[in-house]
Amino acid sequence: MRMEIRLAGFGGQGIIRSGLILSMAACIYSDKNAVQTQSYGPESRGGSCKSEVVISEGDIDFPKVDDPDIVMLMSQEAYHKYVNTAKKNGTVLVDPHMVQDRNDPPNLKIYDVPATKIAKDIGKVIVANVVMLGALTAITKIVTPEALKNAVLRNIPKGSEDLNTAAFEQGYAYGSELVRKQGKTEP
Amino acid sequence: MVDESRAVLTGTHFMSGDLACAEGALAAGCQFFGGYPITPATEISERMSRRLVEVGGVFVQMEDEIGSIAAVIGASYAGKKAMTATSGPGFSLMQENIGLAVMTETPLVIVNIMRGGPSTGQPTMPGQQDVMQARWGSHGDYEIIALAPSSVQEMFNLTIECFNLAETYRVPVILLADEIIGHMWERVKIPPAEEINVVSRKKPKTPTAEYQPFKPDKDLVPPMACFGEGYRFHATGLTHDEKGAPETVSAEVQTELVKRLADKIRKNAEKIVKAQRVMLEDADVAVIAYGIPSRAALSAVREARKKGIKAGLLRLVTIWPFPQELVSDVAKQVKAIVVPEMNYGQLVREVERAAKTTPVILLSKLGEEPHRPSEIIEAMRRAVK
Amino acid sequence: MSESNLMMHHYLAKYLRQERMPHIWCEGCGNGILLNCFLQAINELNVDLNKIVVVSGIGCIGRVSGYINVDSFHTTHGRAIAFATGVKLANPELEVVVISGDGDLFAIGGNHFIHAARRNVDIKVICANNFNYGMTGGQYGPTTPLDAWTTTTPYGNIEHPFNLAHLAAAAGAVYVARWTSLHVRRLKASIIKALQKEGFSFIEMISPCPEIFDRYNKMGTAVDVMKWFRLVSQVRHGCDPAKAEITENEILVGEFVDIEKPSYGRLLREMTSRVQDKLKREES
Ligand SMILES: Cc1ncc(C[n+]2csc(CCOP(=O)(O)OP(=O)(O)O)c2C)c(N)n1
Ligand SMILES: [Mg+2]
Secondary structure (H helix, E strand, O other), rough: EEEEEEEEOOOOOOHHHHHHHHHHHOOOOOEEEEEEEEEEOOOOOOEEEEEEEEEEEOOOOOOOOOOOEEEEEOHHHHHHHHHHHHOOOOEEOOOOOOOOOOOOOOEEEEEEHHHHHHHHOOOOOOHHHHHHHHHHHHHHHHOOOOHHHHHHOOOOOOHHHHHHHHHHHHHHHHHHHHHHHHOOOOO | OOHHHOEEEEEEEEEEEEHHHHHHHHOOOOEEEEEEEOOHHHHHHHHHHHHHOOOEEEEEEEEHHHHHHHHHHHHHHHOOOOEEEHHHHHHHHHHHHHHHHOOOOOOOOEEEEEEOOHHHOOOEEEEEHHHHHHHHOOOOOOOEEEEEEOHHHHHHHHHHHHHHHHHHHEEEEEEEEEHHHOEEEEEEEEEOOOOOOOOOOOOOOHHHHOOOOOOOOOOOOOOOOOOOOOOEEEEEEOOOOOOOEEOOOHHHHHHHHHHHHHHHOOOOHHHHOEEEEEEEOOOOEEEEEOOOOHHHHHHHHHHHOOOOOOOEEEEEEEEOOOHHHHHHHHHOOEEEEEEEEOOOOOOHHHHHHHHHHEEEEEEEEEOOOOHHHHHHHHHHHHHHO | OOHHHHHHHHHHHHEEHHOOOOOOOOOOOHHHHHHHHHHHHHHHHHOOOOEEEEEEEEHHHHHHHOOOOOOOOOOOOHHHHHHHHHHHHHOOOOOOEEEEEEHHHHHHHHHHHHEEEEEOOOOOOEEOOOOOOOOOOOOOOOOOOOOEEEOOOOHHHHHOOOOOHHHHHHHHOEEEEEEEEEOOOHHHHHHHHHHOOOOOEEEEOOOOOOOOOHOOOOOHHHHHHHHHHHHEEEOOOOOOOOOOOOOOOOEEEEEEEEOOOOOOHHHHHHHHHHHHHHHHHOOO
16 A cells, blocks of 8 residues: 655754655665655755655555655645645644644544653654654654664664664654654554 | 675675666776765666775766766766766756867767756656757767666666777767656666677787877777876876877867767667667557656557557657658658657657658656656557547 | 979978968968977977877967878867866877967867866877957957057057966866977977977977068067077076066076876876775775
């Protein structure tokens, strides 16, 4: 089955890296096919930024996201631009601390994951994306937690393994808790 | 020191198109890269700056793209397989020395990861707006070879193919990709070195004193001596005879040279051209696409079949020389042809010429988002109604 | 002896592509002198003719590469140095010499010049400075003196010229010398020295242009111009190139810069061994 995931935020949050981690988890550590494409403005920090991942057991002809099953939003601008692009009954993860102005559309499964706050508590805001990916794994089961953890470890600088593992675990735990409370979504 | 053992990263990788292109170049035996950074081709330079040192080659960041391609021509004449990589603004600057490479029959590879133009345009956004520039960008009459990859795997494979064609025909060859393919990450399989077909330069067999640097063999391609091999030859961007001597007034020499430079590609077009035919056998309507839109087209054709539309796809891998015959054949069979391009209509003109009376519909797209399969299906539906 | 016989028996004849003679240069032009000095230099050094490459750009002097019987390449206008950079880096065994004009090297090719000097690419650049674009019929260029008449400065030149020696030195050349076409022995000696030196070397030869620039500016015959060179040139080795502006009354000549600095090629090879050694260590 073809799954489409859209991740959006601003430059510097590791959005594109998150897309890479997710697609590597699928492609290298889960024996599926995956494609990651990206879009960003001319500035490397602060501009709006989007990563798109398609995961499938079969061949992926069209590599872009057209009708996303999963949307992960980490900035106010990303929320305004993309919350409505999720497909009907699709899953949306929002970092509530980054998105204050909310107008959640109906017919979506929306999960609030305070990733930036969790990351800050662990020690470094930059791992917010990994917290988010942890929650996303728990909620959507799109890849196994092991596959995602392996992909995280492959994509981070030496010396930051503990920090990133903690970020992933906490995100995963938070996501599992949300599923218990809100009910889970089928991949 | 040249160390080829590190050149081929055999195995399965998850890579971006730009990185796969760099690895393809190394696998093809590229030993020299001269470039100037530009989005969205910078990652090729960055990868080459690291990897070429590992394999004992040369990476040099030149002062601009004119210098880059000039250095690449020099390196090729010094006996190395050489390349450069750029995007629209840099490709414009290179046009002068692309002509020099054509005239002096220099094997080399130019990668253009197309972004949105004209001018500085949209640096981080995709485009296919340099298709005609690739064909006609330098002054004078000439033929050129350009390949259009549509996956990360093809960024690897076709970069090797570009080097092989460059060496076979003694020409500059262009890899014309777009920002989406360049920055897209996908699975890439790199085979063992011994399974990769690598063409090397045809060397002269004549004694050094008798060597004529521009005297062609039957295939219209002259064997190529390089500097330092004892042949002591001269090459010039001026019109020249077979010995390489400038001949700036003779109409005969001009005619003979210009025709041969074009004919060595025209007459070998059938061997050069590659395309993929998908579900065309009984098709009523065809999509003709290259690069990123061909991915949506493939998906569209499959979907359309499910909806009862007899759709097929001709995916062009070679765009120059233009696959005239293949397109004509398709045109004879179908009721209409849809051409999705990320420009305001370029290769569609060639398709129209080849299609004669068959209607050709351009689906133009500019800016960030490529065609969606649904748009192509819709166009096909309208076309056959 | 007939003219062609004379040519065949001249001791430098073997360095020429004789079938390309006669050359295109005007009578009295300095380009032949430059070529002669260059051939004498490679003759004296006994250079391996299979290992030297001469590269030129476009212009009257640009044709020089076609006349010398070694591997040679005639690039497009201004690109000789960039091309030569590729040759030298790709095959460091080759001795690479660029011979070109003031317009080619310093107008259209100026950017390549300063960056090759800055990188200290191990190439030798020899410029025939005739103060104008000779080939296209005498337009002003980057070395044309203030007030001079050319076909595109019909009211006199209002642009200030480059001091090429100063430019080369400031950009990082390890060897900078200037001579006029009168100073044949010293020019030859400078070429010999540059060929033996590692790094980016620059030699400027001030050249008469009797049929075009000199005629337009009423400087007399080629012999008159040579006399002028003798009158106003002063040998000043080691002189600060910044102070060596060329004026009607003074042309300072000599070796202005002669320093040591590792070339780009050397640094590249050292880096490559370091990286490869490290990889080998990691692998074992
Ligand atoms: C791109 C380009 N622009 C212009 C020309 C025309 N052109 C030929 S030679 C020349 C000037 C050469 O001047 P210089 O380098 O001083 O050489 P000289 O002829 O004086 O020896 C020009 C402008 C050209 N060939 N190519
Ligand atoms: Mg001149």
